Amino acid sequence: ADKFITIGEIMLRLTPPNYEKIRMASGFEASYGGSEANIALALANLGVDSTFFSVVPNNSLGKSAIRMLRSNDVHCTPVILSTPQQTPTHRLGSYYLETGYGIRASKVIYDRKNSAISEFDFKTVDLNELLEGFTWLHLSGITPALSPGCGELILESLKTAKEKGITVSFDGNFRSKLWTWEQARDFCTQCLPYVDVLLGIEPYHLWKDESDHSKGDVKDGVPLQPSYEQQDEIFRAFAAGYPNLKCIARHVRYAHSGSENSLKAFLWYENHTFESRMFTFNILDRVGGGDAFASGLIYAMMHGYKPMDMVNFAVASSAIKHTIRGDANITDDVESIRNLMNMNYDIKR
Numbered sequence: 001a002d003k004f005i006t007i008g009e010i011m012l013r014l015t016p017p018n019y020e021k022i023r024m025a026s027g028f029e030a031s032y033g034g035s036e037a038n039i040a041l042a043l044a045n046l047g048v049d050s051t052f053f054s055v056v057p058n059n060s061l062g063k064s065a066i067r068m069l070r071s072n073d074v075h076c077t078p079v080i081l082s083t084p085q086q087t088p089t090h091r092l093g094s095y096y097l098e099t100g101y102g103i104r105a106s107k108v109i110y111d112r113k114n115s116a117i118s119e120f121d122f123k124t125v126d127l128n129e130l131l132e133g134f135t136w137l138h139l140s141g142i143t144p145a146l147s148p149g150c151g152e153l154i155l156e157s158l159k160t161a162k163e164k165g166i167t168v169s170f171d172g173n174f175r176s177k178l179w180t181w182e183q184a185r186d187f188c189t190q191c192l193p194y195v196d197v198l199l200g201i202e203p204y205h206l207w208k209d210e211s212d213h214s215k216g217d218v219k220d221g222v223p224l225q226p227s228y229e230q231q232d233e234i235f236r237a238f239a240a241g242y243p244n245l246k247c248i249a250r251h252v253r254y255a256h257s258g259s260e261n262s263l264k265a266f267l268w269y270e271n272h273t274f275e276s277r278m279f280t281f282n283i284l285d286r287v288g289g290g291d292a293f294a295s296g297l298i299y300a301m302m303h304g305y306k307p308m309d310m311v312n313f314a315v316a317s318s319a320i321k322h323t324i325r326g327d328a329n330i331t332d333d334v335e336s337i338r339n340l341m342n343m344n345y346d347i348k349r
């Protein structure tokens with residue numbers, strides 16, 4: 001059976017209740033988020049042997065984050081509870097989420113500078129030892145944006161994983177509040193030769209520069225909402241440069257109005273492009289939708305699904321996450337995702 005590990009930051013998430021704006025909030029609901037942690041959580045809930053590696057301050061905030069992961073069956077043995085000597089600012093990163101409603105968009109304010117993971121000196125960590133025994137490593141383009149030390153950790157982990165024959169998935173996950181588009185593109189390009197399963201890199205191979213993205217009205221469709229033929233061409237051209245890529249996935253969002261969204265995805269697998277079904281749903285909480293797509297794809301690949309089932313399972317997993325409050329797809333019955341993937345909405349009783 002597969003043994004999964006991921007490396008990244010876990011943060012405290014603070015959300016005003018009931019779709020309130022931050023400006024009006026008299027209280028905040030506490031939960032936890034972080035792209036890689038979301039994936040570790042989702043996979044553990046689906047029954048995968050799932051491990052998370054990070055650094056958190058050795059105080060009540062850091063320990064609570066780890067306790068939450070453990071209570072969801074995520075193994076946290078390698079997590080470093082750092083001392084104030086190791087991480088002088090001694091912080092757990094956090095972020096505020098103002099949940100959008102209808103036509104009002106969500107808003108994220110990060111408060112994560114100098115968090116423990118970004119201050120930690122990873123030269124003390126033996127990556128060969130850390131990754132021993134794992135079959136799958138997942139990384140994202142968020143962690144390297146935190147500090148030069150984190151960037152080195154990600155690149156070195158990729159190299160070590162490849163030496164050890166571990167399958168590597170990587171989600172580009174561009175975060176414009178953490179670094180520039182050029183920095184992100186250059187870093188992700190360095191990572192690509194070590195990756196087997198690639199997600200979330202559409203910014204880097206579709207946009208000529210970051211301003212292309214800000215112009216990109218999702219309703220303007222092409223190529224942000226490509227046809228099968230267009231996406232096939234994009235995959236083909238991209239994959240030609242990276243023969244190591246076994247799989248490339250891209251999910252595409254179609255906003256109808258406010259909270260009603262449709263989602264579908266394309267999958268490049270064994271030199272062929274597969275297109276998923278389109279799922280339409282109302283959004284309760286959209287944060288982590290991409291992570292749920294990634295965890296769904298990883299689960300489906302680990303379990304030997306056929307390519308059409310892989311891509312449909314990944315989109316169904318993301319669609320379900322949009323109906324769950326919090327960052328992660330906390331779904332502990334695989335059947336419910338499989339039913340949605342097959343568009344079977346019957347209540348089982």
Ligand code: KDG
Binds near residue numbers: 033035038175290
């Ligand atoms: O993908 C969801 C993440 O964006 C969220 O969990 C917070 O990791 C996070 C980030 O850096 O934005």
